[in-house]
Amino acid sequence: MSPEPKRVMISVRDLWKAFGNHQVLIGVDLEVEEGTTCVILGSSGSGKTVLMKHIIGLLKPDRGQVIVDGEDIVPLDEQELERVRRKFGMVFQGAALFDSMTVYENVAFALREHSNLSEEQIRAKVREKLGIVGLRDVEEKYPADLSGGMRKRVGLARAIALEPKIVLYDEPTTGLDPITTDYVDEMIVTAKKELGVTSVVISHDIASSFKVADQVAFLYEGKIVAHGPPAELRNSQHPGLKHFLAMWFAKGA
Amino acid sequence: MDVDAERAPRKNRLVGLIEGVGTPVLEAGQAVAGIFAMGVSVVRWTFRPPFRLQNVLAQFDFVGVGSILLVALTGTFSGMVFATQSWSAFELFGAESLVGPTVALTITRELAPVFSALMVTMRACSAMCTELGTMRVTEQIDALETMAVNPVQYLLVPRVLAGLAMGPMLTMIFDTAGIWGGFFVAVGLRGLSTGTFLLRTQNFLAPADIWEGLTKGAVFGFTVTLIACYRGFNASGGAKGVGRATTRAMVDAALAIFIEDYLLGLAFHG
Numbered sequence: 001m002s003p004e005p006k007r008v009m010i011s012v013r014d015l016w017k018a019f020g021n022h023q024v025l026i027g028v029d030l031e032v033e034e035g036t037t038c039v040i041l042g043s044s045g046s047g048k049t050v051l052m053k054h055i056i057g058l059l060k061p062d063r064g065q066v067i068v069d070g071e072d073i074v075p076l077d078e079q080e081l082e083r084v085r086r087k088f089g090m091v092f093q094g095a096a097l098f099d100s101m102t103v104y105e106n107v108a109f110a111l112r113e114h115s116n117l118s119e120e121q122i123r124a125k126v127r128e129k130l131g132i133v134g135l136r137d138v139e140e141k142y143p144a145d146l147s148g149g150m151r152k153r154v155g156l157a158r159a160i161a162l163e164p165k166i167v168l169y170d171e172p173t174t175g176l177d178p179i180t181t182d183y184v185d186e187m188i189v190t191a192k193k194e195l196g197v198t199s200v201v202i203s204h205d206i207a208s209s210f211k212v213a214d215q216v217a218f219l220y221e222g223k224i225v226a227h228g229p230p231a232e233l234r235n236s237q238h239p240g241l242k243h244f245l246a247m248w249f250a251k252g253a
Numbered sequence: 254m255d256v257d258a259e260r261a262p263r264k265n266r267l268v269g270l271i272e273g274v275g276t277p278v279l280e281a282g283q284a285v286a287g288i289f290a291m292g293v294s295v296v297r298w299t300f301r302p303p304f305r306l307q308n309v310l311a312q313f314d315f316v317g318v319g320s321i322l323l324v325a326l327t328g329t330f331s332g333m334v335f336a337t338q339s340w341s342a343f344e345l346f347g348a349e350s351l352v353g354p355t356v357a358l359t360i361t362r363e364l365a366p367v368f369s370a371l372m373v374t375m376r377a378c379s380a381m382c383t384e385l386g387t388m389r390v391t392e393q394i395d396a397l398e399t400m401a402v403n404p405v406q407y408l409l410v411p412r413v414l415a416g417l418a419m420g421p422m423l424t425m426i427f428d429t430a431g432i433w434g435g436f437f438v439a440v441g442l443r444g445l446s447t448g449t450f451l452l453r454t455q456n457f458l459a460p461a462d463i464w465e466g467l468t469k470g471a472v473f474g475f476t477v478t479l480i481a482c483y484r485g486f487n488a489s490g491g492a493k494g495v496g497r498a499t500t501r502a503m504v505d506a507a508l509a510i511f512i513e514d515y516l517l518g519l520a521f522h523g
Binding site for chain 2: 056058078082083085086088089090092093094096097098099100109110113114158168
């Protein structure tokens with residue numbers, strides 16, 4: 001009700017998760033404010049994906065809370081989770097487009113499943129979403145005919161089809177060339193501006209993270225050890241983060 | 254020292270032997286439990302809305318209609334082979350008139366459901382398993398889930414229903430084609446009279462025999478599609494993993510058909 005944009009959209013509290021004897025998350029705490037972009041940064045195997053799967057309810061924690069839009073989703077059953085998941089759109093690392101369907105059918109998929117819109121209205125929506133991600137004349141193409149960057153864009157168009165409050169990006173720039181990386185970064189920023197969505201990005205790409213993030217959370221050995229605006233993190237004294245940044249810039253330079 | 258040196262490898266060999274036998278047994282047990290659990294889940298999701306008739310019909314088409322020609326051909330040749338072989342045996346004691354019922358009974362009770370299921374496994378289940386496996390490793394199944402669409406309901410229910418419904422249908426087609434194949438050999442090639450063939454067949458073939466085959470067709474169809482779904486759905490490890498899953502699905506499905514065939518045979522004939 002108040003115009004103050006400080007409402008917390010996602011709140012993760014003391015989250016623990018182990019697979020067998022392997023402790024992946026050791027008391028993760030994280031808050032993401034509405035309308036902001038939070039990048040969860042970490043090296044491979046740091047548990048970023050596991051954390052994201054908890055946020056959308058694909059995994060159940062051993063302990064802790066995940067509060068999405070004011071509701072603790074940990075105790076929910078499958079059917080209740082499906083309701084919560086409609087608040088999310090997810091963009092996958094490899095786009096994960098349904099390859100047996102055209103671009104149009106991919107973007108229309110959630111609309112057909114979860115709304116009572118007429119085919120006419122669906123067509124308009126699909127056009128609109130593809131427009132937001134800057135794609136035209138691809139509706140009848142199959143995912144296999146698109147470039148990596150275009151696939152990511154279709155992935156985003158599909159993710160925002162139902163106008164979710166939150167968009168999750170799983171390693172959006174991994175494996176892309178520098179130009180496509182810029183293209184995808186710009187897409188994340190545009191989505192935030194145009195749709196006002198809360199975004200959570202999982203990444204190990206520092207340059208790209210610092211470009212798109214309002215907040216960066218550094219996940220290290222199962223915990224968030226540093227959390228703040230990009231500029232602040234750059235000067236962090238945490239040895240794990242310093243090492244991570246140093247490695248990156250050494251490689252980049 | 255010497256004794257110890259000799260004993261150590263022997264013990265290892267024993268452990269190795271136990272492991273060698275135990276691991277596959279354990280894995281097989283896990284697979285059976287997993288397939289069973291998935292079967293329960295599929296049945297549960299079948300009766301929950303939304304019902305996606307379009308997806309179900311598409312699978313009916315793929316599993317059933319797409320297999321008609323293959324099953325009809327296999328059926329015809331099975332009937333012909335069987336008639337040829339039994340003719341040369343029955344000829345020895347002048348019982349050629351029994352070729353009709355022999356072919357009809359073997360086909361309806363055993364060959365039709367077993368061969369149809371094998372053909373479905375080969376043609377449809379392999380594609381099914383590869384498709385689901387690819388969807389798994391490229392995160393398309395995760396994508397469904399994040400879009401609040403249950404993948405068991407969306408992907409598996411139509412496929413398993415298709416197996417369940419098309420199994421008996423294809424068995425029936427096999428029955429018809431097989432008996433015609435037998436008729437062609439016995440009457441067309443060997444000169445048995447049409448009347449003898451039909452009358453004898455009618456005398457021996459009871460509706461119960463046909464029902465037995467159709468029941469088997471349904472059970473096999475359900476099982477082989479379920480196995481293909483299970484292996485594909487749980488595939489991991491990229492393209493290689495999908496290949497491995499498909500190989501396993503084929504082997505498991507073929508084995509399951511023969512094991513179930515025996516068990517159902519016991520159930521029908523004590």
